[in-house]
Amino acid sequence: xxxxxxxxxxAALITPGSRLAIGGFLAVGAPEAIIDAIVEAGTKDLxxxxxxxxxxxxxxxxxxxxxxxxxxxxxxxxxxxTIQAQMNASEIEIELVPQxxxxxxxxxxxxxxxxxxxxxxxxxxxxxxxxxxTVNGKEYILEPAIESDFALIKAWKADKMGNLIFxxxxxxxNPIMAMAGKITIxxxxxIVEIGELDPELIACPGVFVDYIVKSxxxxxx
Amino acid sequence: MDKRQMIxxxxxxxxxxxxxxxxxxxxxxxAVNYIPEGVHVIFQSENGMLGVGPSPAEGxxxxxxxxxxxxxxxxxxxxxxxxxxxxxxxxxxxxIDATVLGALQVDQHGNLANWMIPGKMVPxxxxxxxxxxxxxxxxxxxxxxxxxxxxxxxxxxxxxLTAMSKVSLIITDMAVIEVTPNGLVLRxxxxxxxxxxxxxxxxxxxxxxxxxxxxxx
Numbered sequence: 001x002x003x004x005x006x007x008x009x010x011a012a013l014i015t016p017g018s019r020l021a022i023g024g025f026l027a028v029g030a031p032e033a034i035i036d037a038i039v040e041a042g043t044k045d046l047x048x049x050x051x052x053x054x055x056x057x058x059x060x061x062x063x064x065x066x067x068x069x070x071x072x073x074x075x076x077x078x079x080x081x082t083i084q085a086q087m088n089a090s091e092i093e094i095e096l097v098p099q100x101x102x103x104x105x106x107x108x109x110x111x112x113x114x115x116x117x118x119x120x121x122x123x124x125x126x127x128x129x130x131x132x133x134t135v136n137g138k139e140y141i142l143e144p145a146i147e148s149d150f151a152l153i154k155a156w157k158a159d160k161m162g163n164l165i166f167x168x169x170x171x172x173x174n175p176i177m178a179m180a181g182k183i184t185i186x187x188x189x190x191i192v193e194i195g196e197l198d199p200e201l202i203a204c205p206g207v208f209v210d211y212i213v214k215s216x217x218x219x220x221x
Numbered sequence: 222m223d224k225r226q227m228i229x230x231x232x233x234x235x236x237x238x239x240x241x242x243x244x245x246x247x248x249x250x251x252a253v254n255y256i257p258e259g260v261h262v263i264f265q266s267e268n269g270m271l272g273v274g275p276s277p278a279e280g281x282x283x284x285x286x287x288x289x290x291x292x293x294x295x296x297x298x299x300x301x302x303x304x305x306x307x308x309x310x311x312x313x314x315x316x317i318d319a320t321v322l323g324a325l326q327v328d329q330h331g332n333l334a335n336w337m338i339p340g341k342m343v344p345x346x347x348x349x350x351x352x353x354x355x356x357x358x359x360x361x362x363x364x365x366x367x368x369x370x371x372x373x374x375x376x377x378x379x380x381x382l383t384a385m386s387k388v389s390l391i392i393t394d395m396a397v398i399e400v401t402p403n404g405l406v407l408r409x410x411x412x413x414x415x416x417x418x419x420x421x422x423x424x425x426x427x428x429x430x431x432x433x434x435x436x437x438x
Contacts, residue, residue, distance in 0.1 A: 077343065100351035101350075
């Protein structure tokens with residue numbers, strides 16, 4: 001059974017140096033209340049695993065601006081000048097990972113796999129320092145699983161077992177990140193009783209979720 | 222006709238009825254306005270959607286409905302939503318018929334560079350490497366030369382690559398060029414351009430067939 005906590009209590013679980021897999025795509029489907037609470041708590045030296053560094057005032061970009069992030073595995077920085085400036089000043093260590101590869105590496109950890117074989121990045125800088133394997137006559141890069149301590153995700157609705165449903169393109173990386181957290185905290189807009197969500201529509205079963213946090217803002221519509 | 226619109230219109234002619242297509246942000250998205258009548262194309266957005274519709278009317282934007290560039294979108298009938306891993310399984314797994322992307326450089330081997338300029342611009346590759354690797358047909362759409370008038374179609378890319386030997390067609394404001402095992406073949410010339418002008422604006426060698434098409438009239 002999941003426990004409902006406040007965003008502030010969620011932030012208090014996260015210690016300096018933690019590895020955070022955070023859901024969202026350009027801040028759509030980002031756990032804004034938890035992010036705000038981490039900024040408020042002043043926790044530093046965090047590692048983040050995210051699709052993009054979002055905007056300076058929305059999504060994980062707020063963690064970057066607060067200098068809470070010391071390193072990141074991310075596919076896109078283009079919408080956040082602060083992270084690019086921090087990278088150029090060597091204040092933050094960045095591993096750029098192709099988006100599809102990032103998702104599979106995160107999913108691998110959650111699925112108990114050591115990594116994946118992907119053709120993405122062959123013949124590019126992404127391949128450098130990595131093993132290339134030939135399977136059925138085709139070359140693939142061996143991309144290791146990405147481990148995380150906490151998954152911080154955003155869903156539309158949760159029931160009290162932590163089953164989650166998502167809304168439109170706000171689903172994005174959230175169900176994947178949810179799998180990969182040793183502890184997964186889901187921020188949700190609405191919490192309903194067990195049995196109220198159609199089991200056929202649940203995109204993230206509660207087995208992956210440890211805590212739920214009621215969102216302070218409702219993005220619906 | 223505006224140069225960029227002309228490119229958009231020409232891109233749209235590459236799509237077939239029933240194609241699943243992923244358009245890169247910027248110039249490629251102009252193609253949606255020129256899909257030929259009777260051709261039904263399903264557009265994917267890499268953040269987890271098939272069946273992308275036009276931009277919403279002002280005031281009816283939904284904060285949970287964006288495309289890969291962060292712009293607001295709508296869903297057409299028959300649309301579906303899914304997570305990012307599935308979205309990239311669609312892309313990498315060869316289920317997207319065509320993708321159209323911009324380029325900083327493209328070369329005669331079909332190599333593409335479009336994600337970074339060392340020391341200057343490092344936005345990250347986002348989904349571009351997966352798209353170029355996995356889509357069945359990779360179309361590069363761009364202005365033929367850069368802002369300084371330098372060629373972008375080269376013998377060899379010298380910027381970091383997005384993927385090797387994946388580009389099959391290049392559509393610019395001057396020409397349509399096919400990437401073949403023998404090199405780059407000029408297929409069509411834009412209205413108002415001469416073959417000589419195209420050759421001068423292209424660093425790579427061009428194979429000029431006897432029969433040439435024309436576009437952008």
